[in-house]
Amino acid sequence: MDSSLFYKKLEKITASGISPRVIQSGQGAYLVIKGKKQLNFCSSHYLGLAVDHRLKKAAISAIDKYGIGTGYRTLAGTHTLHLELEKAIAKFKKTEAAVVLSSAYMANCAAIQTILGKEDIVVSDELNHASIIDAVKLSQVKNKFIYKHVDTKSLEDQLKQASKLALTPKSDGEKPIILIITDGVFSMDGDLAPLPEIVKLAKKYNALTMVDDAHGEGVLGKGGRGIVDHFGLLGQVDIEVGSLSKAFSVTGGFIAGKKVLIEFYNQKARQRLFSIALTIPDAAAALEAVNILQKSDTVVKKLWDNVNYLKSEFKKLGFDIGKSETPIIPIMLHDENLAINFSTKLFELGVFATPIKFPMVSKGKARIRVIPSASHSKEDLDLGIKAFEKIGRKLNVI
Ligand SMILES: Cc1ncc(COP(=O)(O)O)c(C=O)c1O
Missing domain, CATH: 3.90.1150.10 (Aspartate Aminotransferase, domain 1)
Structure with missing residues (x-):
């Protein structure tokens, strides 16, 4: 296709798009x-934190002290604020550790792509967020099992098939990982994943669990600790992804879980290695937001x-x-x-x-x-x- 035809095609497709309110x-x-x-x-x-004076003040003081830009985490970009933020998130979430990325979209990509290879297995809710769907594509996993939305019977049917498939070792001789992935809160209907049943089924079928709690962080559970806390499942979900752009009103995303898992992401996640860290004001404001919730559930x-x-x-x-x-x-x-x-x-x-x-x-x-x-x-x-x-x-x- 020559370039004029290419741009005409784009024009035709975009002509009916609606511009957002500014x-x-x-x-x-x-x-x-x-x-x-x-x-x-x-x-x-x-939580109304987008205009909160405490977040504004934290960002302004950090800019005064440190300026704006940071860098690449593994080169010259890990700032003390990033480490403080990760520590504060892990404390708030009551997990062993946490890693912060530039968005929850990136966190989902990192969480999934870093641990899964082509021969591993994904079991995913049919209404999971686009970033999960894209992350699974990025991991090039061939065996995807999609279960009916929040339907645990359908999940078990898919897990039965997945566990049969997992009996065949991968080409490197290892057993395939089965990863169950769900949104915590589904962002269009506001309904919840049946996490207790998912965790139970994961144990039964030897699967790992991952929840994208972008809309549950700061909202569900004690003082906004998220869906895992809401269901009393602390320590029982392998990978928790959260967003710092929703209840926390800044930008960024995180993965929380066991120390060894987070260290693996620190060392291997391409989204952390090859993409910029949070800027100084973002890190400072996000840290303030997490600290506000740590202190009070008002x-x-x-x-x-x-x-x-x-x-x-x-x-x-x-x-x-x-x-x-x-x-x-x-x-x-x-x-x-x-x-x-x-x-x-x-x-x-x-x-x-x-x-x-x-x-x-x-x-x-x-x-x-x-x-x-x-x-x-x-x-x-x-x-x-x-x-x-x-x-x-x-x-x-x-
Ligand atoms: C369920 C879910 N996951 C991830 C994201 C992405 O979050 P972020 O804006 O931090 O990239 C969203 C944003 O709408 C979401 O609703």
């Missing part, structure tokens, strides 16, 4: 978009008070909020145009909540995904609820 303020309870104040009803800054409690109130008001009004068990509240509308129209009308009333449609969710499952945060007051939530009620009635949804 945010002109910090991400607190409200945002400014097109110069207008909007209630922030859809960001993943669950913001986590406030988040859940807001979530419970909002869910109960939405239900009272007759909205279908799906099967959410977390702060991710899908307002199920099913029809794509209805979801887009609903979101546009909310925006006119000063409420920012984006429509979610294919390919993010399957066709016929369009929705508005509402996410409240700890930064909302009851008055803020009531303002949002009123807007949903008004539009819901107007569009015959309730």
